[in-house]
Amino acid sequence: MKLIAESIDIGTRSPTVLLNEADAAELGVHALERIQLQRDGRTTIGIVELTDELISEGTLGVTRRLGHIDGPVEVSVAPQPNSVYYIRKKLDDIELEHRELERIVRDIYEERLADIELGAYVSAIYTNGLSMEETMHLTSCMANIGETISWNDSIIADKHSIGGVAGNRVTPILVSIIAAAGVKIPKTSSRAVTSASGTADTMEVFCDVEFSIEEIREIVKETGGCLVWGGAVNLSPVDDQIIRAETPLSLDPKGQLIASVLSKKKSAGSTHAVIDIPYGEGAKVESLAEARELAEDFNRVSEHLGMTIECAITSGSAPVGRGIGPVLEAREVLATLDGEGPNDLRVKAIRLADLLFESVGVDADATEILDSGAAQETFREILAAQNGDPDVAVSDLSLGRHTHIVRADRDGVVTHINNRLVNEVGRRAGAPKDHGAGLELHRCVGEETESGESLVTVYAESSDKLADAVDLLERIEMVRVRHPDEALVDRV
Amino acid sequence: MKLIAESIDIGTRSPTVLLNEADAAELGVHALERIQLQRDGRTTIGIVELTDELISEGTLGVTRRLGHIDGPVEVSVAPQPNSVYYIRKKLDDIELEHRELERIVRDIYEERLADIELGAYVSAIYTNGLSMEETMHLTSCMANIGETISWNDSIIADKHSIGGVAGNRVTPILVSIIAAAGVKIPKTSSRAVTSASGTADTMEVFCDVEFSIEEIREIVKETGGCLVWGGAVNLSPVDDQIIRAETPLSLDPKGQLIASVLSKKKSAGSTHAVIDIPYGEGAKVESLAEARELAEDFNRVSEHLGMTIECAITSGSAPVGRGIGPVLEAREVLATLDGEGPNDLRVKAIRLADLLFESVGVDADATEILDSGAAQETFREILAAQNGDPDVAVSDLSLGRHTHIVRADRDGVVTHINNRLVNEVGRRAGAPKDHGAGLELHRCVGEETESGESLVTVYAESSDKLADAVDLLERIEMVRVRHPDEALVDRV
Incomplete structure (x- = not known):
């Protein structure tokens, strides 16, 4: 069926198209079903919502998510994506082949899966698990989709925490220590999903955090590190979709967690990373034994990817630091770089930095770098490069009254x-x-x-x-x- | 946050509300998250989509699905529905308690579950199964929600096929035979989901199929039976939602299937039913052993509900009848009632009708009723009661050219x-x-x-x-x- 596409100002997370009910009946599609739009040899998938008046017969309303599509398009019912069969196979607890995982990852990337199917995917992975083989394949597939950053350096350091601990604003301190030692560490971080602040939220107190890959390259060239929001660059974008599906159900299956973390690191061009695995009452991992097992799996998958990682099993049963929230955490970061700040935060940052030094084979001492003021200097250079005030003081950062x-x-x-x-x-x-x-x-x-x-x-x-x-x-x-x-x- | 609600002409399967991005940021909600609207002490749940221009700041766009909501409403982030925890519990393969199943069914009914969560629900049931106990509870919960029909008769007969066989238009013939014997059989049927015709589609060739419960009562009073579309009445509405989630993944787990079928029968007020279970290559149930097991489970759950059912295990490896499609099937139905028509269709209708007679304890002979023309007469009475032409002949029903x-x-x-x-x-x-x-x-x-x-x-x-x-x-x-x-x- 030929329809005239016009943009409609609705922002959705799915690639929604609005069809007049008469056209939908003619096509034989219902709300939430998929249609494909073809023009100039390109095919786009849209998910149908219906209207009587907003869109007249013969017209197709295209929401923002689909980009700019205008004028005549050929519209037909989209075929069922193949990954639906593979998701069902996983629900039947049968191991997936490499090409099947690849198809799922690609269909998620191209937004061919409806939310019901995405919910089934994370449920299948959660309830039936991923083998080590599947985890390795999944991680590679996820890392290879979307943008990647390549560096001319043989060592690119990185850090990640599997999360779940309040406060815990180790990253800005650690990045400053590592960069101060001349090891490149282009750190992308997330914003809070269920917590009171993510590293990107805390950094935003000081400076900008949204940069393009080219800008990140410049900042790192200048300062040796960066502290930016990962969401602004398209690294392992499938991960973001999967996390969106996991969040409402609080599912975080081990294999998917490893694939999420390492695909992000891999696509960012990291060669070495330290992974913080907090364990204890209320943390994501409750027991030491579980934490050790997860660490071993992380090691095996990273080996497969050609990355070197060190896993740090840390205490996760209580917050780290004393401030929770963007400004409170920002204050503690500054204080810690000043030689003050809470001891648990200082010690954790030093310990993780030393592990990373050991991993990359650089003979440096985190305590020395922190105490000499070198880390603080580097941090302020990063602030300046990210359009922040390099002379910021704790007293400039005001709390809610x-x-x-x-x-x-x-x-x-x-x-x-x-x-x-x-x-x-x-x-x-x-x-x-x-x-x-x-x-x-x-x-x-x-x-x-x-x-x-x-x-x-x-x-x-x-x-x-x-x-x-x-x-x-x-x-x-x-x-x-x-x-x-x-x-x-x-x-x- | 106080917003002014206004209707917006978009028909969706979810209870979508359109928020201006500024208001969404203020509320802290993203696309596809849930908000609750409160006014006059009533709470409604909406799923958020975002817009810049279509809806201005301070206004809330309410789509058709939510009904008519106008004027000031109090808007806040909706709490996570409890059933999400129970779905996760089922994914952990732990048996659900009665009240937990009840909560899930109620949250589905009230559309509190997003599609991702609904996908997880059907996945959990599919991969980890339902125990007999759970199936019984689920069926009761589903039957008790939405409308129910009560009759003053001690016997209300019914029929259902679990599907998967092309053609197979037994129902109109069987209903006519049963009603002709003076046994009430108010039959609601579905339209095709993945097949070329459902009973409701075939009946629509002859007459109207959309009636209210009051109208159904009238038709049955007049003729002893009816052949209407179940979608027009709100019987076991949760079933429709669950089927919508099962369809894209072609999931049809046994426990859910039993709950779907029997909750519909129960809420329609049926006391006795014959269930057609086709088995064989390409059917829903592939082996005789599986078909027998399913029949036994059907029997146990119906006993729990206080219904009497007979399961007929039938051959399902090939189409029944020779015509597939609304008019072709309608022609065969007429022909069979006329004493002609394909033998397999005739024999199957007679056999199932006799089983139903046996079940309700009525001494009647289906072959006799069919051959005497009594069934045909009743069928034509039903057509007349449903605004069709009682004198319709095969030659009136035209095929595509x-x-x-x-x-x-x-x-x-x-x-x-x-x-x-x-x-x-x-x-x-x-x-x-x-x-x-x-x-x-x-x-x-x-x-x-x-x-x-x-x-x-x-x-x-x-x-x-x-x-x-x-x-x-x-x-x-x-x-x-x-x-x-x-x-x-x-x-x-």
Whole structure:
């Protein structure tokens, strides 16, 4: 059927097209089914929504996601994508071949899969798992799609945390240490998905984080490193789609996690990386044994890809650092580079940096680089290169002026701080969108407190959002305080 | 956030709302995320799509699916529906409790689940299965949601086929026989999803098929039966949603199938039903053992629901009847009621009707009712009650005028007719939308043919669609003809 395409101003995550109901009936398609648009020998897939009046008969409404399509197009029912059969095969718990995984990855990339099918894909991977062979293939396929960055250097360092720990803003410190030692580290980071701040959100307090690959190249040439948002470049774009499907169900199957992390590293041109695997109560990985197994799998897949990685198994049962939220974390990063800042954050950054030095075979000492001020200097150079103020001071970074203090309701010891709840309170308070929102922890796990002493200060930029956060705080136990006598054995 | 709702003419399968990007950023929601709209103490869930211009800041575009919502509404991020946790639990292969299944069914009904989550639900059920206990609970939950019909009769008969066989238009004949014996049989049927015609499509050749529950009651009161489209009434509406999610992946897990069929029967007020379970090469159930197991499960779940059913295990490896497509099937139905028509269709209708008589304990003989003309008379009464022409004759029903004949390419015996391909050719030829499109089989399985003899005639209402069907026919072997010497053992 020939239709006249016209742009329509709707932004969707799927490549939606609007069809008049009469045309849809003629074509024999229903809402959410796929049609293909052909013009000039190019084929585009669209997902159908119906309208009576918004689009008249003979016309096709093309939403933003499909790009600019104008004028006559040939429209027909799109064939079922082959990957649907392979997803079903995986649901039948049969190992997928290389070409089948490749087809799935390509169909996801080309947005040929509807959300129902994408939901089935992540469910199949979650419930039936991926073999080591499948994980390796999947990682390669994902890394080879979208943009890649190639460097002329034999060593490109990188760092990743599998996440789940509040605060934990190690990356800016580590990147500054590594770059200061003359090892290139072009770091792309994510924004928060379910946490109160991602590295990209925290860096945005200081400077711009959205750059093209060419601009990234310039920044790294100038400073040895960068701290940018990965979402602005098209590295392993399939990963973003898969994460979108995993998020609502909180699925994060091991094989897919490894493929996600390493495909991003590979497409960024990294040769060496340190992977932070936090484990413990409330972390993504609960036991040390699981953490070790995951580390081994990471090692095997990276070997297959020709990358060298070091996995660091770290404590993940409580936040790292005392500030959670963009400005609070930015302040701690600056303070730590200044030789101050919370000790756990400092020690973790140093330890991971040293592991990375060891991995790339560079004889450098992270403590020395940090204490000499060299790391701080490099950090400020990166800020300048990313259009930030290189002379920024902690006092320039302002917090939300609405505050609430959480106080201990008894004398005792802090036995647990719940990462997930800390993040949730931070998000309710407005983080990461409101940079000045977040939480400051006054007591860490193992520290003593007295009834009435402040445990946490919550910051917000609006009183409404603060009230929202307080409302949640009143219903949960975010910080667990127990009498010293009962601190070791918790009643359930 | 307070927004002014206004209707926008877009018909979607999901409850889509259009948000201006500025408002979405303020709320912190992205495309495809859920928001809740509150007004007058009622809460509605909407799925977000974004726009820059179509909807201005401060306004919320409400699509048709959400009904009429106008004026100020309070908009906030919707909480994650609890059923997401239960779907994940099922993916972990843990049996679900009654209340958990109930929550899933209710969230599907209220459209609180996004497509990704619905995809995960059908995947979880498919890959990890449902226990007998779960199937029973699920069926009850599904039957109790949406509309139900209650009758003042102690016996309400019903019939269902699990599908997969082309042609097979047994229902109108069976309903006429049963109703003619004075047993009430208010039959709701589906339209074709992947086949060339459903019972509702075939009946539409004769009369209207969309009626309200009140109208159905009237028709049944008058004639003892009806032959209407189930989609026009809201019986077990969750079933429709689940089928929509199963279709793209061709998933049809046993427990869900039983729940789908029996919840529809239960909510229609049926007390007795015969279930047609076709088995064989290319059917939904491939082996006799599987068919028996399915029949046993059907029996156990129906017992739990307080229904009496009889399962008929029938041959499903080839089409039943010789016509496939709305008009071709309608002609055969009329012919069979006239004492003519293909023998397999006649015998199957009689056999299933006798089983149903046995089940309800009515001493009647289907052959007698059919041969006496009583069934035909009842059928014509139903046509009249459903606004059709009670005097319709086979010659009134016209076929598409574009035809193509498939000829045998050798002397031999027809060893197989592929149901799936027959349906696909029929759909390409325009069925079920074009009532006159379809296929007429001139040779059945086991019959001899000579090279050059016609095996099948394809009918279409447009030459384009005929060309489409012929294009497929040239690439496939829809009717398998083998030399008598090789008829029994097929080379693969």
